[in-house]
Amino acid sequence: MTLRITRLAFATFGSPDPAQLADYYASVIGLSAMTRADGGVHLASPSGETCVLVEAGEAPVCTGLGFETAPDVPLEDVARWLGAQGIASAVRTDPLPGIARMLRFTDFKGTRIDVFNTPPPAVPALAGAGIGPRKLGHVAFYVADIQQAVAFYRDILGFRVSDWMEDFFVFMRCGPDHHTCNFISSANRGMHHMAFELADWAHVKAACDGLSRAGLQMTWGPGRHGPGHNIFTYHRNPQNQIIELFTELDVMSDEASGAFDPRPWHRDAPQRPKVWRASEATNLWGDGPPPGHRS
Numbered sequence: 001m002t003l004r005i006t007r008l009a010f011a012t013f014g015s016p017d018p019a020q021l022a023d024y025y026a027s028v029i030g031l032s033a034m035t036r037a038d039g040g041v042h043l044a045s046p047s048g049e050t051c052v053l054v055e056a057g058e059a060p061v062c063t064g065l066g067f068e069t070a071p072d073v074p075l076e077d078v079a080r081w082l083g084a085q086g087i088a089s090a091v092r093t094d095p096l097p098g099i100a101r102m103l104r105f106t107d108f109k110g111t112r113i114d115v116f117n118t119p120p121p122a123v124p125a126l127a128g129a130g131i132g133p134r135k136l137g138h139v140a141f142y143v144a145d146i147q148q149a150v151a152f153y154r155d156i157l158g159f160r161v162s163d164w165m166e167d168f169f170v171f172m173r174c175g176p177d178h179h180t181c182n183f184i185s186s187a188n189r190g191m192h193h194m195a196f197e198l199a200d201w202a203h204v205k206a207a208c209d210g211l212s213r214a215g216l217q218m219t220w221g222p223g224r225h226g227p228g229h230n231i232f233t234y235h236r237n238p239q240n241q242i243i244e245l246f247t248e249l250d251v252m253s254d255e256a257s258g259a260f261d262p263r264p265w266h267r268d269a270p271q272r273p274k275v276w277r278a279s280e281a282t283n284l285w286g287d288g289p290p291p292g293h294r295s
């Protein structure tokens, strides 16, 4: 058995100024905010799913990820299996609106992993200001040992490798989307970037105008990545974290096929998981990452 993750649901952030971060996610990204009694803030996508949690913390860091798992495996069975792998976990009750129980443990680098197997009811938010992404798409982390990252996310969480960029950047999927978690070999630690999915290219254009009106400059893009073929733009949020807005990410709708659904911009047919050269992979449209994007 592995733990069969099916979807990234949310990312949790500690912040010395939770109100500032929550205001950015609400007014610029267009998530709807609900403040808890303890000052933490839940932020939901326009479809009503909580996708960002902001909590008080000493530094602006990503402290955890929340995943939905296959519904047919009770959390107690998951906990027993994790225990047999030497991973301690604990069930939490009523942790989030609409989620009665979650199992919490930590991954190989100390990031909190919360899993639940009963999808919360989506409560569509009223249309509001801001970009209004479809969903939280993926989160990328710096790691010391990238093979350790692959082993944990494959063998414990049930992810598959979608693509490599040489031997230092891996893209892993838990469902049809090309990547949900990425890992970058680096002397740095923590999150590299978090990405929201937009509906289409027109939505990306509108988002760029929205960022500009909010006084936020793009730091890279628009461009099209090689691995995943997503159109991307990057900017930094008010706490200096890199945020990507993307569309047209590859999907593998038939896992048994071993290939991503064909797209006009693919250069391989079929487009299968592979190892990309960094020089061709970072941006099919032009410039590579600017100084400071990756270190």
Ligand SMILES: [Fe+2]
Pocket: 138, 140, 193, 195, 244
């Ligand atoms: Fe990304």
